[in-house]
Amino acid sequence: MVVQRLPPRSGRPRPHWLRRQRALPDQGPLERALRMRDEFRRSQLSIAALFGFLGFQYSTWAARIPMLKSSLDLSAAEVGFLLLATGIGAAIAFPIVTFLMTRLGSRRLALLACLGLTLVLLSLAVVPNQPIALAVMLIDGVLVACLNVAMNAQGTALEVKYERNTMAKLHATFSGGIFVAALLASGVTAVTTNLLTHFVIGAAVLVALIVFASGGLLPTDLPTTEKQATEKQAKGKLTIPTGTIAWLAVAMVFGTVVEGAMNDWSALYLRDIIGAPAAVLPLGIAVVSATMLITRLFADARRAAWGDRQVVLAGATIAGTGLALALLIGGLVPTLIGFACVGLGMAAVTPCLYAAAAKQGPNALTLVATMGTLGLLAGPPAIGALTNATTLLYGMAAVALSAYLVTACTTQITWTKSPTTHPVPAPD
Incomplete structure (x- = not known):
């Protein structure tokens, strides 16, 4: 046991950070390994929450495409254009994502993209017509591209920092998010067909994932x-x-x-x-x-x-x-x-x-x-x-x-x- 001795008391009060120092145990190889394992698990779960977020957000609105079609009175071709807008947004996002990754880093970009995608989900429940819906879906594509790059950057940085492979498990979480959202859509639809109710519940799940993820994301990306x-x-x-x-x-x-x-x-x-x-x-x-x-x-x-x-x-x-x-x-x-x-x-x-x-x-x-x-x-x-x-x-x-x-x-x-x-x- 290593005890950190405090300096002798003088007339001046000691700082609060010095007053709170106590005896600290000596950290051997086993203790350091356990601490690093806990840090790895915490970051792994936080990054997995990002992958699950993306799968859940996508599957939530995709499961209600028939309802969106009816509420906006769209033809089959117009639904195709709506879906195409997301792909176009993701495809044109390359310079945007490159700029934001350089300025913000993957951690901040991922959290901002998650907030934006949550707002996109809520917006889809109240869009009044097809042009606005197309604009929302275009933004969705850009934000999906941002989150896709940021979360994979986080996953790779985690692998490099701790020398442990985890990327496949993270991508499995994305598939799990799709599956859970599909189950939720089935359950909510059995109770009510109201689109806003469903998407508000979905948004609440997304906010919970954001809060959970924010605590363990890596502060830095791979070194240049x-x-x-x-x-x-x-x-x-x-x-x-x-x-x-x-x-x-x-x-x-x-x-x-x-x-x-x-x-x-x-x-x-x-x-x-x-x-x-x-x-x-x-x-x-x-x-x-x-x-x-x-x-x-x-x-x-x-x-x-x-x-x-x-x-x-x-x-x-x-x-x-x-x-x-x-x-x-x-x-x-x-x-x-x-x-x-x-x-x-x-x-x-x-x-x-x-x-x-x-x-x-x-x-x-x-x-x-x-x-x-x-x-x-x-x-x-x-x-x-x-x-x-x-x-x-x-x-x-x-x-x-x-x-x-x-x-x-x-x-x-x-x-x-x-x-x-x-x-x-x-x-x-």
Whole structure:
């Protein structure tokens, strides 16, 4: 026990901070490890709250699209434009996010984006017409891009600081947020169809997540390397991404094309090509989503054992091969197994790509995240155009090819390891 001795008393009163000093125990290696483990857990849960926030916010308003359509008297085409506005907002947000990340840092940007998205959710409940709704959705897209970059920057900084892989678990929390919001939407709709009531309840959940997240977010981002320092000197100039950043961006496009296409086309494939009954159609997206969620919960251990490069190579290959074999064999059971291979293989691909991009600097992360949004936005329509020209079988074959293209891009990427910091020897 080490006792901090106080100086002898004099006529002047001691400062309040000195009066409160007490004996402090000596901190050995075990105590330091336990303290760092607690700090890691606190930050991990706070950052996970950001991922859960984004999934919950998106799923809350997406679940009430039919009600928005009715309340605003929109046609199917106008609903499509409404959804497209979000994608456009995210796609044009690159310079905005780059500027805000430089000025605010990921912690403040994430919290401000969360506050903005909460207001967006409440605004959607009271928008009077389509033009205002389009403006709100455009803002939603910009704020989603801000939060997407900021929370992935926080997740990567956490991995580097404590030398522990956690990005896959964080992305699993995003999927969990979507699931919880869908359950809440179902429960609220069973009681009342009032949109404002639902969104006020959703906003209350979002505020609780903001409060929880604010206590443990990391105050600083990854340190700027010598290579990234040139970004500050190139303000206002057009810079060409390095080869690694370009390949990361292309890989992210193809990776998100696979995820988005499976969400949009799996049920139609089961109906039109396999001839599955209506009751079985939801199993397509359910199989992909469930396997992806479960795999993300345990993928960080594989990242630690194999490294991100091998995880992406193996995952994209499993997804492409499983889906290709399912298309060749046909039948309901082989198809569902192939869909499960897609969820299993692609689960850790985008978390690894985000982590690799964040290590290249905030501009690289912003670019790669924007390209990911582009893949989600343009991928499913591109598959639809191919399907209209041929059949959905060829459209799904293009999805399998996209997974293989992720593998090809991965071989061209220079993967960096986390710098040596202070490891935390506690199990996950």
